[in-house]
Every structure is written in structure tokens, then in C-alpha cells.
Amino acid sequence: MREPPAAALAAVEPGSAAPAVEVLSAHKTYPNGTVALQPVELTVQDGEFVTLLGPSGCGKSTLLKMVAGLLAPTDGRLLLWRRPVQQLDATGKRMAFVFQAPTLMPWASVATNVRLPLDLAGVPRAEADRRVQDALALVGLAKFAAALPRNLSGGMQMRVSIARSLVVQPQLLLMDEPFGALDEITRHKLDADLLALWREKKLTVIFVTHSIHEAVFLSSRVVMMAARPGRIVEEVVIDEPYPRTPDFMVTPRFAEYARRLQESLLRASQDTEESLS
Ligand code: ADP
Numbered sequence: 001m002r003e004p005p006a007a008a009l010a011a012v013e014p015g016s017a018a019p020a021v022e023v024l025s026a027h028k029t030y031p032n033g034t035v036a037l038q039p040v041e042l043t044v045q046d047g048e049f050v051t052l053l054g055p056s057g058c059g060k061s062t063l064l065k066m067v068a069g070l071l072a073p074t075d076g077r078l079l080l081w082r083r084p085v086q087q088l089d090a091t092g093k094r095m096a097f098v099f100q101a102p103t104l105m106p107w108a109s110v111a112t113n114v115r116l117p118l119d120l121a122g123v124p125r126a127e128a129d130r131r132v133q134d135a136l137a138l139v140g141l142a143k144f145a146a147a148l149p150r151n152l153s154g155g156m157q158m159r160v161s162i163a164r165s166l167v168v169q170p171q172l173l174l175m176d177e178p179f180g181a182l183d184e185i186t187r188h189k190l191d192a193d194l195l196a197l198w199r200e201k202k203l204t205v206i207f208v209t210h211s212i213h214e215a216v217f218l219s220s221r222v223v224m225m226a227a228r229p230g231r232i233v234e235e236v237v238i239d240e241p242y243p244r245t246p247d248f249m250v251t252p253r254f255a256e257y258a259r260r261l262q263e264s265l266l267r268a269s270q271d272t273e274e275s276l277s
């Protein structure tokens, strides 16, 4: 994969409305021959909340990890603000990744866990402590800085994990089934809080789920994927104003979006079964 010279990239005007994420014919075949993802085209504009929805094995995690630069595409390109992810520093923007499991250090306090990315980056302790406090306040855990992870509920541990991603002050948040292991009520609460955060911080979010309801509630746009081989099959714009409250979930419009996505998901699963036979 060859990148254009840095000078050409620097010609992008500062302040011009560059998309936050561009996936350009990126595809992935794992070394064992599994075609995890056929060539994908996807553009995410600054400030969008895009959800990747699809059956297990359709390449959602593969795509998200490639956007994050955690996984190299077999071919094709992935750009963040018009630059390859390896040159993210040059854009002055930051990205954070939230995994499904909170992966906290069990022996360390909540504050120490959240401070980890800043310690790794060599941020001076006083400033780091300030930012940790701010991040904990954003997720409603200001009073739990000294607690150990094991003394927190699953939902609170996930909040710690989100605070740890926010502490780097990212513009782009990549979330791979972050609330998948939580009970329904906790998940709804975290969904609502995430939306509030997205609006307050003007984040760009790419969110992965296999919950249709979660996708409709959160997203400005849903990207439906199918498996074997993984690919994008459809996009649905959720044309509903924000802020969205739980009331939205009991409206006919919500039901209509959910029905449309359900049909699309069924089609995606049928495609998968046919390609297996
Ligand atoms: P999803 O997140 O949508 O469930 P994944 O991106 O995890 O899908 O996986 C897509 C496909 O690639 C699946 O068939 C999966 O089994 C396969 N896969 C994922 N990771 C690897 C790997 N490291 N090596 C080989 N195959 C993999």
C-alpha cells in the first residue's frame, strides 16, 4: 500500500470540511484465508453517529480495527481527516477505542485506570489528575475515583472504560459493542448518556452493535453488513432530531425504522445462508 507524499496531504486546507473517516476499497483476508471483509467504501462526516449493524461474523470488528489502525487492510486505504491513520498526530485530532470488555487493571484505583493513557503519553501529573477528574465527572463517577474496579457494577466499570477513552480528549470515538454485556436497563442508561456526551463534545462516533433498537435510538446513520464474505449491504439514515429521549422508542417512527432494519438484517442473514450452501 503506497501513501501519497506528505506534501500533497498537507495541501488540504485547514478548516475545510474534511470527512472524519474515509474507508476506500479497504478489504481484509486473514492469513488463514478467511475473507473477513470484501472491499468497503464508507465515509463518515465530522459529527456523525454511525452504527455498524449486522450478524455475528460480518466483519464489524475487523472494519473498526482497521479504522483504528489496529489492523492493516489487505489492500485499500483508510484515512482519518484525509490522512493515513499512522499520521493522525499531524491532523491535531485524536481517536479513542472502547472495547466490549472494560479491561481495567484490577489492582489499581478507578483514577489510576483512567489516567493510564496520560501516563503513557507522559502528561504531567497535575494536569493528568485534572483531566481524570473531568473525565470521571462526564461519566457520572466523580465520587468513585478511589474505588477499585471490583467494587463497581458492570455498568460502572464500562463507564470507567469510557472515561479512560475520553481522557485523551478524542474527536473520534470507536466503540465495539461497548454495552453488549450489560443488562437492558443499564444499557439504555448508558446509551442515553453516550448521546448526551456525543452532543456536548461534538464527537464523531462509529458504534458497533447487533441490537436493532440500540442502533435506531443512537444513530444518525446505520450501516448494515452481511457475512461470508463480510460486506456492507445497505445504509439507513435515521432522520430523527436530537436530543432523543426514551419517548422516541415508543413512537411509530421508531417502530418503522426498526422494522426496516429487521427486514434488512433478515435479508443479510439469508444472503449469508445462500452463500454457504
Ligand atoms: P464481527 O465483529 O462482525 O462479528 P469479525 O470482524 O470479528 O466479525 O470477523 C469477521 C470474520 O473474520 C469472521 O468469519 C471471523 O471468524 C473471521 N476472523 C476474525 N478475526 C480473525 C482472525 N484473527 N483470523 C482469522 N479469521 C478471523
Ligand code: MG
Pocket (backbone or CB within 6 Å): 060, 061, 062, 176
Ligand atoms: Mg465483533
